Amino acid sequence: MSIFAFDDHQAIGQVRSVETSRITVRVTDGERLQRARVGRLVAIQSTGDEWLIGIIERVWRHPVDMPSLGDNEFGDDEPILPEEENGVAISLVGTYRERDGIARDTFTRAIFSLPEINRPVFPIEEKSLEEFMGILSASSKSSAAAPLKVGTYTLDGKATAYIDGDKLFQRHAALLGSTGSGKSYTVSAILEQASQLDHANVILLDLHGEYSSLKFASHYRIAGIGDLAVEKPGAIFLPFWLLTYDEMQSVFVDRSGENAPNQALALMDSVNEMKKKSIMALGKADLLEGFTVDTPVPYLLSDLVAALDDKNDETFDTGETYASGPRKGLSKTEKGPLNGKLSRFLIRLKTKMADRRYGFMYQAPPTYQSYDALHVLALKLLGTGKAADGTTTGIKVIDFSEVPSDLLPVVIGLVGRLVYQIQFWSAPGADGDSRHPVSIVCDEAHLYLPNQSSAAGPMERRALETFERIAKEGRKYGVGLFVVSQRPSDVSTTILSQCSNIISLRLANKADQSVVKQLLPESLEGLMEVLPTLDIGEAVVVGDATLLPTRIRMGRPTYPPRSATIPFWQRWCEPKVAVDLVQAVENMRFQTRG
DSSP states (O other), X not given: OOSOOOOGGGOOEEEEEEOSSEEXXXXXXXXXXXXXXXXXEEEEEEETTEEEEEXXXXXXXXXXXXXXXXXXXXXXXXXXOOSEEEEEEEEEEEEEEEXXXXXXXXXXXXXXXXXXXXXXXXXXXXXXXXXXXXXHHHXXXXXXXXXXXXXXXXXXXXXXXXXXXXXXXXXXXXXXXXXXXXXXXXXXXXXXXXXXXXXXXEEEEESSSTTTTOTXXXXXXXXXXXXXXXXXXXXXXXXXXXXXXXXXXXXXXXXXXXXXXXXXXXXHHHHHHHHHHHHHHTTOGGGGGGOOTTOOOOOOHHHHHHHHHHHHXXXXXEEXXXXXXXXXXXXXXXXXXXXXXXXXXXHHHHHHHHOGXXXXXXXXXXXXXXXXXXXXXXXXXXXXXXXXXXXXXXXXXXXXXTSOTTTHHHHHHHHHHHHHHHHHTSOOXXXXXXXXXXXXXXXXXXXXXXXXXXXXXXXXXXXXXXHHHHHHHGGGGTEEEEEEESOGGGBOHHHHHTOSEEEEOOOOOHHHHHHHHHTSOGGGGGGGGGGGGOOTTEEEEEETTOSSOEEEEEOOOSSOOSOOOOOHHHHHHXXXXXXXXXXXXXXXXXXXXX
């Protein structure tokens, strides 16, 4: 028996016009028009057991201009002209079938046929709404062994909202919303469920340390000044030799200087020389067969500086001698091609080497100079399973809060590139499906994945190139992106356009709303008109991972992040909490929060 059993008097109107995915409904009764509310679901019978499902996106009542008539122009039997025109615009979102082969009560986003003119349109409410939402929940829940629950439907708070975890992570996703709308809570709630899986594989790029409260995850942090003397648990060093040549240029070379080409050439020659020497010293001569300047092998930064110093001071013996004067009999020399042209470059390099804020890259412990150092780092980034203390080693939270802002894009790009390249070079196996998929959660993406690459600096461009490549090609190699941002208008449109799933919480800014609307099919743009009016924690979810594009009240995590907005006025009213400002000043001096 169908969940829809409507009487004609329950209809809000009849179909008046039909487009590809939109229909217009004529409502003759003002009382019926009151039941047509924006965002409500409606059903239109297509065949005996097939119903089209739509969302009301606009309701209107227009007065009709009445002609000026004489007293006797119409007789008493003439029909009375309507004084107003009522209408409803509906966007079609899918098809419900009572029977679909051997299956019963199914919903699909496909539109198999369009309604006929004058077909009645019924609002889905009360018991019909409850049963329809139950079908949506059951359909989503049965699509995976461990369903991903995200909250409850706004239309029916009793119906649990599930989304397809495979399609959410496999086809990239974007979580967007203004500050305080609930982004961090949503990320925590989703990762909390992922931690229940035996071999979840997620890397969360935490820029402010706000996810340190997630007890189910493994926590790492890019090493700070306090780790240089003694490496503390969870600290990760990213030695400079992991950088590609392009990344090194963006860090070391001043592109605005007239000697920039000479600096870049000298850097390439010296890096090639150092890496080849290291390969031979390690006894890995077979690496030379596929060697490039970007081959990640360890070598000493001091050796690189010494090689650049030699080029900067290089002189050549001309073969002639001085015939007279105080230098009589001494050989004549002339400056090398790079003599004196690398001075500023070397000063910049040596200054950064001595700056302890960059110690995670330039002052890594000796263990990071071994050939196996990259193997250990790969296991930290891509390892999965359960630790002895019950934490999920597959959920990795990497804290970047102590990384200097000028180097942040390169460091994040380096982590993303390592993950992608390791996945890329993993042997696919006989079945072609042996890679273990990993998802990268890019929190605060607008800070390092800018929209305008032309306006970005060389460091931002390196990170942008890496993540745009992942967005376009990562799915083939088991690398997914989960982009999180409060300013979607500032995030690369190339990356956002590759996200097949959009979870949009409240957005107040017009430019941000416009970006989100452009990411969706034209038929769903009306659904996004509610973005500025959403409640905290309420989102519009659209994409491959959800059967029905609709409003969902997102669930709250067991372990909330440390991102709650501080209540200024309330704190100012209450007795002051003891704050050790002396210790805060000392922490600033020592560059550590410990």
